[in-house]
Amino acid sequence: MSEPVRPAVFPGGRELFRLDPEVAHLNHGSFGAVPLPVREAQAALRARADADPDTFFIGVPERLAAARGRVAARLGADPDGLAFISNATEGANLALDAIPLADGDEILVTDHGYGTVVAAAARRAPLTTVALDPHLPDEDAVRETVLAALTPRTRVAVLDHISSPTARLIASPQLLTDLAERGVTTVVDGAHAPGMLADPLAGGADFWFGNLHKWGYAPPGSALFAAAPAHRDRVRPLVPSWEDGHGFPRSVENRATTDYTGWLAAPEGLDLLERLGAAEVRAHNSALAGHGADLLARIPGLTPLPYTDGLAMRTLRLPPGVAETQEAARALREELAARLRIRVLIWPWPGGGGIRICAQVYNRAEEYERLAAALGPFLAR
Structure with a gap:
């Protein structure tokens, strides 16, 4: 299987925010982040x-x-x-x-x-x-x-x-x-x-x-x-x-x-x-979210869900038995944050919950690669 093409870094995107550099903030859709x-x-x-x-x-x-x-x-x-x-x-x-x-x-x-x-x-x-x-x-x-x-x-x-x-x-x-x-x-x-x-x-x-x-x-x-x-x-x-x-x-x-x-x-x-170029921001964010989803789709048991073109979020179903209740989804979300220093949304669903990743101009391809490398072994424990 060929390696997916890494989207380029959005010029100056990370410098616009004061986010903790030790955390992969892949959950912009929940709370956003305020630029300087x-x-x-x-x-x-x-x-x-x-x-x-x-x-x-x-x-x-x-x-x-x-x-x-x-x-x-x-x-x-x-x-x-x-x-x-x-x-x-x-x-x-x-x-x-x-x-x-x-x-x-x-x-x-x-x-x-x-x-x-x-x-x-x-x-x-x-x-x-x-x-x-x-x-x-x-x-x-x-x-x-x-x-x-x-x-x-x-x-x-x-x-x-x-x-x-x-x-x-x-x-x-x-x-x-x-x-x-x-x-x-x-x-x-x-x-x-x-x-x-x-x-x-x-x-x-x-x-x-x-x-x-x-x-x-x-x-x-x-x-x-x-x-x-x-x-x-x-x-x-x-x-x-x-x-x-x-x-x-x-x-x-x-x-x-x-x-x-x-x-x-x-x-x-x-x-x-508008100053950043709204169309360019949307295209970048959509491509980066897609890159992350492609990486996660390689993990056994994760199934990508259909999505609407142009959106800056992607979701995948987790294996059966994982995050099927609100309590289990919340626990998995917080464990990923505490152990891996990665923020994503985990949502509950009967038969296997889901993981949602987001992309914003401050994100980089290596953050999704870090999630993909860690998530498979993490779920297999």
Whole structure:
């Protein structure tokens, strides 16, 4: 078997971050990492807030509107339909609270959905859970499986844009169109979309939310919520504030004296992505993740899963009996971190869990080679 071609190092990528060089950080998709220029921008904002709190906080709504406009321009979004929020789970609750439901209505979710997002749906209505075989070959197979699970009572579908554990596209534009034609309101969890996808809001979902702190280089706690025009009047903040009278999006963004500096610095992350060359970053990250997956696929018992071209994450199934429960997956993840100094996502699944690797401009081919060399003997113990 020929050796896979090693992707080149992204010029200056590692120097943009202050990550522990002793750890192979192959799990960017879980928490992200903040580049130095964005950290510096946030620090400057905090200094301004500390120097003159009255002026800073009185001007927060206008500052947020300006930052939101910059983000919207980068993402091709309508700034009037966009709001800063803290995370995807908040976005799910905002969306589901804005959808009128009657007794007997049901919400469709998939078994790839993020746990707290699915929990938010379960608070509103009975769930229909679609079992998506991780080995489904393509987007059409995913779409057909979701549509086949609809019932006459399905009113809402909560779908991942890119699934967190299996790193594949689920809420494709065609699926969103098909659901709209059937009268189903669509709520899309785009946690991994901003920064990884060139057009993260494509498809026209009724509600969409996504994190900026993963692939958009923003500080932690920076996310977006988008609502189509027909729904905006019904969007209400989860906690009332003095800005409620202004309506969406301003009412959703107001958090009294919270730390707004992450949101205000978020445009700097997307600006940095553009300076680096967004297309070049995406191509590099996808190629590097693919290189890592090719190496891991050589380990006996590991099976690569189908993936969507261009994504910076890849997943493989682990052997039967490994990481089949949440507790076992967590234990394996932490043991890999403690013993091998490698960070990956291990996710549970009956019949054998999975391993997800990510790639970012700070990663290098040798980190995946180190994982591949160590993982086989580690699992065989």
